[in-house]
Amino acid sequence: MPTYDYHCSANGQTLEAKHSMNEELNTWGELCANTGLALGATPADAPIMRLITGGQIVSSRALKNPEMPACASGGCGGGMCGLMN
Structure with a gap:
């Protein structure tokens, strides 16, 4: 559900x-x-305005097929990032 x-x-x-x-x-x-x-002290009928925001849309492809970091294929030089092959 969107926010x-x-x-x-x-x-x-x-x-x-x-x-x-x-x-x-x-x-x-x-x-x-x-x-x-x-509600507090604000009247229930006080108008509100929906703000324009950047949104948070995530592609379903990104969720199903995450990319491995470069070091997973030996690209970061000896596992310096903490991910070992």
Whole structure:
């Protein structure tokens, strides 16, 4: 499930929330319900803004076929990196 950063200008807080791409969070109350945080003094209907972030997408190929470090094929000179053949 993707994570998104949201900022509330009413209280200056930025929180990270996990939800599906189809779901939208629009208020501090919705964000608090999603993250399990108490509302505090901020009104539940205070608007929030989803921030643009770099994202964290990992290719499934990278997970299934990790590349071996260069020293695994003898490329780092005598196992100096700690990986021995």
